[in-house]
Amino acid sequence: xxxxxxxxxxxxxxxxxxxxxxxxxxxxxxxxxxxxxxxxxxxxxxxxxxxxxxxxxxxxxxxxxxxxxxxxxxxxxxxxxxxxxxxxxxxxxxxxxxxxxxxxxxxxxxxxxxxxxxxxxxxxxxxxxxxxxxxxxxxxxxxxxxxxxxxxxxxxxxxxxxxxxxxxxxxxxxxxxxxxxxxxxxxxxxxxxxxxxxxxxxxxxxxxxxxxxxxxxxxxxxxxxxxxxxxxxxxxxxxxxxxxxxxxxxxxxxxxxxxxxxxxxxxxxxxxxxxx
Amino acid sequence: xxxxxxxxxxxxxxxxxxxxxxxxxxxxxxxxxxxxxxxxxxxxxxxxxxxxxxxxxxxxxxxxxxxxxxxxxxxxxxxxxxxxxxxxxxxxxxxxxxxxxxxxxxxxxxxxxxxxxxxxxxxxxxxxxxxxxxxxxxxxxxxxxxxxxxxxxxxxxxxxxxxxxxxxxxxxxxxxxxxxxxxxxxxxxxxxxxxxxxxxxxxxxxxxxxxxxxxxxxxxxxxxxxxxxxxxxxxxxxxxxxxxxxxxxxxxxxxxxxx
Numbered sequence: 001x002x003x004x005x006x007x008x009x010x011x012x013x014x015x016x017x018x019x020x021x022x023x024x025x026x027x028x029x030x031x032x033x034x035x036x037x038x039x040x041x042x043x044x045x046x047x048x049x050x051x052x053x054x055x056x057x058x059x060x061x062x063x064x065x066x067x068x069x070x071x072x073x074x075x076x077x078x079x080x081x082x083x084x085x086x087x088x089x090x091x092x093x094x095x096x097x098x099x100x101x102x103x104x105x106x107x108x109x110x111x112x113x114x115x116x117x118x119x120x121x122x123x124x125x126x127x128x129x130x131x132x133x134x135x136x137x138x139x140x141x142x143x144x145x146x147x148x149x150x151x152x153x154x155x156x157x158x159x160x161x162x163x164x165x166x167x168x169x170x171x172x173x174x175x176x177x178x179x180x181x182x183x184x185x186x187x188x189x190x191x192x193x194x195x196x197x198x199x200x201x202x203x204x205x206x207x208x209x210x211x212x213x214x215x216x217x218x219x220x221x222x223x224x225x226x227x228x229x230x231x232x233x234x235x236x237x238x239x240x241x242x243x244x245x246x247x248x249x250x251x252x253x254x255x256x257x258x259x260x261x262x263x264x265x266x267x268x269x270x271x272x273x274x275x276x
Numbered sequence: 277x278x279x280x281x282x283x284x285x286x287x288x289x290x291x292x293x294x295x296x297x298x299x300x301x302x303x304x305x306x307x308x309x310x311x312x313x314x315x316x317x318x319x320x321x322x323x324x325x326x327x328x329x330x331x332x333x334x335x336x337x338x339x340x341x342x343x344x345x346x347x348x349x350x351x352x353x354x355x356x357x358x359x360x361x362x363x364x365x366x367x368x369x370x371x372x373x374x375x376x377x378x379x380x381x382x383x384x385x386x387x388x389x390x391x392x393x394x395x396x397x398x399x400x401x402x403x404x405x406x407x408x409x410x411x412x413x414x415x416x417x418x419x420x421x422x423x424x425x426x427x428x429x430x431x432x433x434x435x436x437x438x439x440x441x442x443x444x445x446x447x448x449x450x451x452x453x454x455x456x457x458x459x460x461x462x463x464x465x466x467x468x469x470x471x472x473x474x475x476x477x478x479x480x481x482x483x484x485x486x487x488x489x490x491x492x493x494x495x496x497x498x499x500x501x502x503x504x505x506x507x508x509x510x511x512x513x514x515x516x517x518x519x520x521x522x523x524x525x526x527x528x529x530x531x532x533x534x535x
Contacts, residue, residue, distance in 0.1 A: 028533070039340075043336065045343070046406055055405065059405050085293050088289070089293075092290045092291070095287075132520045133513065134483065137484070140501050144309060144504070145301055145310040149295050150294040153294075227400065227487070227488060231294070241404070253393075257392055
């Protein structure tokens with residue numbers, strides 16, 4: 001490195017100047033600031049309307065109307081039923097998705113080293129497409145085929161979750177230790193039985209834990225899915241809010257929060273129990 | 277046999293509650309509507325005005341997510357600083373004093389409350405207050421993600437090695453100094469990478485928020501779907517999938533660069 005005429009020891013390097021063309025971090029910072037400024041600039045945000053005294057007062061009135069929540073027994077029974085419907089939607093959707101994910105994970109994974117896996121790329125593309133459209137958008141599309149109600153919501157959850165679980169299942173299968181299946185294959189056992197007796201028993205615990213994790217997510221998703229008309233608590237929320245039944249809305253909201261909090265607490269407890 | 281019976285007993289209430297009737301899909305009337313809707317997907321809408329509209333709305337979607345995330349950071353950073361146990365001076369002596377403990381616990385509950393209301397519900401509420409448009413979406417993302425970021429930032433800060441921070445505090449530096457010179461440099465990469473990941477999630481959810489009238493691609497998608505305009509729906513879905521994939525790649529690259 002040392003050429004004649006330069007110092008033998010490397011001079012102390014200062015941190016790069018802020019506008020050094022070679023400083024990557026500076027460019028990232030500039031890009032982030034530019035993105036943020038451009039975002040605020042182009043959105044015609046109505047701060048004045050939101051922060052004005054008038055808006056504050058209407059916000060206060062709006063929140064005041066929530067109280068007291070409607071606690072008539074007949075209405076509570078309806079909310080309880082909607083909560084059960086939400087739970088049922090999430091459970092059935094997740095079950096369907098686990099089945100669908102398993103079916104799609106088979107072509108989406110390489111069974112052994114040297115497996116050509118010709119279906120792998122197209123199946124993964126399909127799984128990615130299913131996964132990248134959110135549940136709510138699926139619900140809005142499926143409403144056209146399945147009509148208003150929880151059935152459309154269940155299908156929407158199932159379709160989106162199939163994409164998520166299919167990919168996770170495929171990765172789990174590809175990462176399973178190859179020993180047992182190689183041993184069976186060397187004996188001339190067919191693909192189907194290799195899967196049933198070697199690969200599946202190894203990955204079942206992982207598949208179950210992925211499915212439970214998605215179920216937890218789906219309960220949360222199912223609670224709001226109804227906003228587009230796909231059943232459950234969300235549909236009641238959108239319905240009563242649309243008609244300005246604020247006290248009923250408050251009850252539905254409370255039920256929704258309680259459901260989410262309950263699921264959070266249970267999953268936290270289960271995780272504590274399992275990792276102890 | 278037993279297992280089949282047991283499975284049916286468990287599944288039956290679920291099937292009833294979700295009105296699970298797959299044959300509805302195959303009724304001639306429904307099938308007709310579906311077939312017509314799917315047929316109208318092709319050709320996808322591609323007139324220049326429509327593409328310009330889609331491009332503008334896609335940018336608005338990204339802008340809503342970015343602005344929401346910025347406000348969420350503004351909300352989350354002070355709350356994180358207020359709730360982190362590591363930065364407690366009284367805890368240096370062993371147990372935290374009662375008042376600081378109560379304040380930290382209160383801030384935590386506030387974060388949990390912000391986080392546990394789904395952003396879609398916040399958006400529904402804000403649409404009533406500020407009217408249709410991006411303001412409701414930005415506020416909804418800011419509140420929910422503020423809660424989420426605050427909670428996870430707190431967890432990240434508390435999970436690491438505290439030796440440097442505690443030494444600084446013991447030697448009389450202020451809490452902000454201890455944070456800036458001890459806690460932050462240790463966890464900066466993890467904090468930044470989580471923030472970038474959340475930004476990606478915010479883009480996804482800002483599309484969903486459009487369905488309740490919070491602007492962006494989702495709102496256009498909703499109105500196209502209500503008018504059974506299949507061509508426009510297909511184009512916008514394709515743009516949306518591409519947008520999510522792009523955000524995914526950008527965020528992965530950024531997180532890799534952050535190490």
